[in-house]
Amino acid sequence: MRTVQAMEYVHRIQYHRRSRNGRLTLAYVENVEDHGWYIKKEAGWKSRYTIACATEYLARVSADAGTFAITVWRDSTRVCTVGVDWNPSNR
Secondary structure: OOOOOOOOOEEEEEEEEEOOOOOEEEEEEEEEEOOHHHOOOOOOHHHHHHHHHHHHHHHHOOOOOEEEEEEEEEOOEEEEEEEEEEOHHHO
16 A cells, blocks of 8 residues: 655745834734645746735734735745735725
């Protein structure tokens, strides 16, 4: 009998809120099992996918408007970091 190793796509998403003076403060952390970052290999895909995930998450937690730096990690490897100007009244 052959054992097949299951692929795990556990990611940690950190949402840092940027203050007016530029300081970043960790506001939220989300752990997800999602392989979406690896669907396409094009350069912009990870950024677009991260923004889509962040938009959904920030709406779900009723986050106040502001600018966020969102970093996705897989284990100790940074997958990507994007900036999002979140304004729920415009969504």
